Amino acid sequence: xxxxxxAVSGDHASIVVDGLGKTFNVPVREPxxxxxxxxxxxxxxxxxxxxxxxxxxxEAGEIVGFLGPNGAGKTTTLKMLSGLLxxxxxxxxxxxxxxxxxxxxxxxxxxxVMGNRNQLQWDLPALDSFEMSRAVYRIPRPEFVEQRDELxxxxxxxxxxxxxxxxxxxxxxxxxxxxNSLLHRPAVLFLDEPTLxxxxxxxxxxxxxxxxxxxxxxxxxxxxSHYMADVxxxxxxxxxxxxxxxxxxxxxxLLSERFGGHRTLVVTLSEPADLSTYGEVVDDSTxxxxxxxxxxxxxxxxxxxxxxxxxxxxLTIEQPPIDDVIERAFGVEADTA
Amino acid sequence: xSTLRWYGDLYLTMAxxxxxxxxxxxxxxxxxxxxxxxxxVVYLVVWSVVATQQGGEVGGMTPRTIAAYYIVWTLxxxxxxxxxxxxxxxRIREGQLSGQLLRPLHPIHYDLAFFAGxxxxxxxxxxxxxxVLAWLFRPEIDPRLSQVAxxxxxxxxxxxxxxxxxxxxxxxxFWTTRVGAAFDFFFTAELLLSGRVVPMRLMPDWAQTLxxxxxxxxxxxxxxxxxxxxxxxxxxxxxxxxxxxWIVAGAVGxxxxxxxxTKVFTSVAG
Numbered sequence: 289x290x291x292x293x294x295a296v297s298g299d300h301a302s303i304v305v306d307g308l309g310k311t312f313n314v315p316v317r318e319p320x321x322x323x324x325x326x327x328x329x330x331x332x333x334x335x336x337x338x339x340x341x342x343x344x345x346x347e348a349g350e351i352v353g354f355l356g357p358n359g360a361g362k363t364t365t366l367k368m369l370s371g372l373l374x375x376x377x378x379x380x381x382x383x384x385x386x387x388x389x390x391x392x393x394x395x396x397x398x399x400x401v402m403g404n405r406n407q408l409q410w411d412l413p414a415l416d417s418f419e420m421s422r423a424v425y426r427i428p429r430p431e432f433v434e435q436r437d438e439l440x441x442x443x444x445x446x447x448x449x450x451x452x453x454x455x456x457x458x459x460x461x462x463x464x465x466x467x468n469s470l471l472h473r474p475a476v477l478f479l480d481e482p483t484l485x486x487x488x489x490x491x492x493x494x495x496x497x498x499x500x501x502x503x504x505x506x507x508x509x510x511x512x513s514h515y516m517a518d519v520x521x522x523x524x525x526x527x528x529x530x531x532x533x534x535x536x537x538x539x540x541x542l543l544s545e546r547f548g549g550h551r552t553l554v555v556t557l558s559e560p561a562d563l564s565t566y567g568e569v570v571d572d573s574t575x576x577x578x579x580x581x582x583x584x585x586x587x588x589x590x591x592x593x594x595x596x597x598x599x600x601x602x603l604t605i606e607q608p609p610i611d612d613v614i615e616r617a618f619g620v621e622a623d624t625a
Numbered sequence: 626x627s628t629l630r631w632y633g634d635l636y637l638t639m640a641x642x643x644x645x646x647x648x649x650x651x652x653x654x655x656x657x658x659x660x661x662x663x664x665x666v667v668y669l670v671v672w673s674v675v676a677t678q679q680g681g682e683v684g685g686m687t688p689r690t691i692a693a694y695y696i697v698w699t700l701x702x703x704x705x706x707x708x709x710x711x712x713x714x715x716r717i718r719e720g721q722l723s724g725q726l727l728r729p730l731h732p733i734h735y736d737l738a739f740f741a742g743x744x745x746x747x748x749x750x751x752x753x754x755x756x757v758l759a760w761l762f763r764p765e766i767d768p769r770l771s772q773v774a775x776x777x778x779x780x781x782x783x784x785x786x787x788x789x790x791x792x793x794x795x796x797x798x799f800w801t802t803r804v805g806a807a808f809d810f811f812f813t814a815e816l817l818l819s820g821r822v823v824p825m826r827l828m829p830d831w832a833q834t835l836x837x838x839x840x841x842x843x844x845x846x847x848x849x850x851x852x853x854x855x856x857x858x859x860x861x862x863x864x865x866x867x868x869x870x871w872i873v874a875g876a877v878g879x880x881x882x883x884x885x886x887t888k889v890f891t892s893v894a895g
Contacts, residue, residue, distance in 0.1 A: 372723050374888055390887070395729035407724045411646050423638035424730050426631055
C-alpha cells in the first residue's frame with residue numbers, strides 16, 4: 289500500500305491504529321521427563337494475547353508517551369508499528385503505509401531505537417557504522433556530512449565517534465546509537481526505553497536532544513519509558529496499556545491528577561517522631577527517617593507544618609514513580625469497571 | 626542515484642568495513658586459516674601415499690597434481706566461508722535480526738558484501754600460506770589462460786552459491802529455532818559430493834553422476850579443477866553454466882523463503 293492510500297484514514301495523522309491485536313501461540317509443557325516424552329506426541333500450546341484491540345491516532349509532530357508495566361504490550365505494539373511483527377488482527381497505518389508490508393520507502397522514514405539493543409558495529413568506531421547507514425539509506429554525501437556533524441555536536445559525541453564502540457560506556461553508546469538511528473532524518477521515531485540504564489545527566493541530555501529534534505523536524509515520537517522524568521519532560525499526552533489493552537489515552541496532567549496525585553515526603557529527623565497526623569506513613573523502618581504519603585495539593589502546607597512542628601534536618605518531596613501511577617490507574621479502572 | 630550505482634556504493638562501503646574489521650583481527654584470522662590448512666594437508670598426505678603405493682598415481686593423479694588440487698583447495702575453502710545457520714540461530718535468539726529488518730535493504734546484501742570484503746583479507750593472508758605449501762609439496766600446475774580466467778570467476782560463483790544454500794538452510798530457523806541437525810546433514814552431503822574430501826574423479830561413477838544434479842560440486846570441485854585441470858574449454862563453459870543455474874535457483878529460493886520467513890518472524894528474543 290502506498291502513501292496516501294491507507295486502509296485506515298487520518299488526514300494529518302502520522303500513526304493511525306484501529307483494533308490492533310497480537311496473539312502469540314506459545315508451547316507449554318509441565319516440567320519433568322514424563323511430560324517431555326508426552327509432548328513428543330501431544331504438543332500443547334497456549335494462546336497468549338500480547339495486544340488486544342488497541343486503537344489510537346497520533347498527529348504529525350506529536351510526542352506521545354506509551355506507558356505500562358513490564359509485559360503490558362508496549363514493545364509488541366511498537367514492533368507492529370515498525371513492521372517487525374505481523375498483527376493477528378486490526379489495522380495500522382504509519383505515514384500512510386501499512387507497516388507490516390515493510391515497504392522500503394516506509395522503512396526509510398522511520399526508526400526504532402531500543403535501549404537494550406545495539407545496532408552499531410561492535411568492533412568499529414561509530415563513524416564507520418554511520419558510513420554504513422549512509423549507504424543503506426541512500427543519503428547524498430553532502431546531506432549526510434551535514435546531518436552527521438550536527439548530530440555529533442547536538443549529542444556532544446565529539447571524539448567518541450572515533451573510538452571502537454566496544455570501548456564506549458553504556459551512555460556514550462546510547463548517544464551514538466541514537467545518532468546512527470537519526471542520520472536518515474526519520475519522520476517517525478519509535479523509542480523503546482531510550483534512556484534505560486543511563487545516569488541522570490545523560491538522560492537529561494538525550495531528553496533535550498529528542499525535544500529539539502521533534503521541534504526542528506516536526507517528527508512524530510512514540511516513546512516508552514519507565515522514567516517519569518522522561519515522560520514529563522517530553523510528552524503532553526500519554527497512553528497507558530496493561531495486559532495488552534489501552535486503559536488511558538489523554539493528557540499526562542490528567543493521568544497524574546486522576547491516578548497519581550500523591551507525593552511522598554522523606555523526612556530526616558534529629559530524633560524519631562510520630563508523623564501519622566501529617567499523612568499515611570509508608571515507611572518507618574528507619575525511625576529517624578520516615579516516609580509519608582500525602583495528596584499532591586497538600587505538599588506545600590504539610591511541608592510548612594512539618595518544618596515548624598518537627599525537628600527536621602532534611603526533607604525530600606518525591607513524585608510517585610510512573611509504575612505507581614499506572615498501578616493506581618489500573619486499580620481505579622478495575623474498581624469502576 | 627541510480628539503483629545500480631546505489632548497490633555498487635552499498636557493496637563497496639560494506640566490503641570496506643569488513644576489510645577494516647578483519648584486518649583488526651589478523652592474528653585470529655591467521656590462526657583460523659592455519660587450522661583450516663590442517664584438513665587438506667591430511668587429505669593430501671593420505672592420497673599421496675595411496676598414489677605412491679599404486680605405482681605413482683591414483684585415478685590419473687600423481688602426488689604433485691594431488692598437491693596442486695589441495696593447495697588450490699585451501700583458497701577455495703576460504704572463499705566458501707559464508708554466514709552459517711549457526712549464525713542464524715544466534716541472530717534470531719539475540720534479536721539481531723530485528724535491527725536488520727528495520728533497514729530498507731534485504732539482509733542478504735549485507736552478508737554478501739561483508740563476507741566478500743572478508744575474502745579480500747583472506748586472499749592477502751592466503752598467499753604466504755600457499756607459498757609455504759607449494760615449497761613443501763611441489764605441486765604440478767600449468768593452467769591455460771582460459772583456466773585462470775574461469776577460476777577467477779568460479780571462486781566468486783562458488784561463494785554466491787554456498788552463501789545462498791546456507792542462507793536457505795539458516796532461514797529454516799524461522800520455523801524450527803534449531804537447525805544444527807539439518808546443517809550436519811548438509812555438511813556431510815557436501816563433504817562427500819563436492820570434491821572436498823576426495824577429488825570427484827576418484828569417486829565411484831554413481832557418486833559422480835549424483836553430484837552432477839546437486840550444487841555441491843559447483844562450490845568446490847569445479848573451481849579447483851578449473852585451475853588445476855585436466856579440463857577442456859567446453860567443460861569450463863559447462864561448469865560456469867552450472868554455476869549460473871545454481872546462482873539463479875539459489876536467488877529464487879532465497880527470495881521465496883524470505884518472503885514466507887518474515888511473515889512468521891515473531892522476534893523470539895523480543
